[in-house]
Amino acid sequence: MHELSLLTQVIPPVMAAVTARGATSCQAVGLVVGSLSGAVPEALQGAWPLATAGTVLEGARLEVEPVQAAIWCPGCQAEVAIDQFYALVCPACGTPSGQLTRGREFQVAWVDLDTT
Numbered sequence: 001m002h003e004l005s006l007l008t009q010v011i012p013p014v015m016a017a018v019t020a021r022g023a024t025s026c027q028a029v030g031l032v033v034g035s036l037s038g039a040v041p042e043a044l045q046g047a048w049p050l051a052t053a054g055t056v057l058e059g060a061r062l063e064v065e066p067v068q069a070a071i072w073c074p075g076c077q078a079e080v081a082i083d084q085f086y087a088l089v090c091p092a093c094g095t096p097s098g099q100l101t102r103g104r105e106f107q108v109a110w111v112d113l114d115t116t
């Protein structure tokens with residue numbers, strides 16, 4: 001599963017942060033996922049229990065925060081949200097742009113620790 005390998009890359013630093021703060025478990029983890037990151041939120045939820053089994057994150061809730069991809073359009077002189085099917089072409093005026101301003105995010109944004 002593609003999402004499982006993505007998760008196993010971001011989980012070790014979270015585990016390190018949790019244990020460094022002396023927490024024994026974790027309530028929830030917030031994950032920012034860009035629409036062009038290649039990860040499907042539903043599949044991430046499915047892979048999460050597998051990726052965290054046997055770790056300090058086991059049982060924690062995964063909260064996916066989706067980010068809509070956007071490009072900087074030189075034609076519109078504006079940041080324009082794009083659907084992934086448009087690739088890197090402005091949906092408003094059709095100008096191609098190689099300047100992806102967001103959409104490839106895949107990172108842990110926050111961790112809700114249980115410090116009791």
Ligand SMILES: [Zn+2]
Binds near residue numbers: 074077093095
């Ligand atoms: Zn445009």
